[in-house]
């Protein structure tokens with residue numbers, strides 16, 4: 001996708017070559033009103049034997065993983081995946 | 088930093104405006120030999136009352152958080168932070 005407009009990015013021409021610099025935000029959508037997105041899991045509250053937590057920042061159920069990392073990895077060639085918390 | 092050379096990126100001129108497209112990898116360094124980086128926490132193995140897990144993919148102690156998200160957030164304007172697992 002396009003770099004979000006809030007992402008610092010600069011580009012300049014150096015002779016014939018175009019040099020593109022982009023500083024990538026990892027999180028482009030989730031709770032951008034918060035200074036820092038931190039979540040807590042209290043282990044004793046977990047009901048299922050295994051819970052997957054998102055580390056790709058693309059989940060529709062963040063902080064839980066909903067499988068969206070698969071689409072992100074396919075689109076970008078990345079290799080991110082969730083943290084599995086096991087009771 | 089610069090977009091990693093493996094990152095798909097394209098740019099073109101449309102009239103006077105330069106349109107920059109970049110598909111960002113979230114993980115640029117960690118275990119890039121793995122198809123998908125998934126980690127497991129077995130709750131009964133946790134020794135401390137609180138353990139912070141990295142979600143910024145910049146930690147030197149991944150999958151644990153070492154505070155590197157602070158530098159990433161400052162450099163990019165991002166707002167990512169860890170997942171805290173509490174016994």
Ligand code: FES
Nearest residue numbers: 054055056065068
């Ligand atoms: S949806 Fe983000 S890691 Fe699975």
Ligand code: FES
Nearest residue numbers: 141142143152155
């Ligand atoms: S070092 Fe990655 S979230 Fe803290």
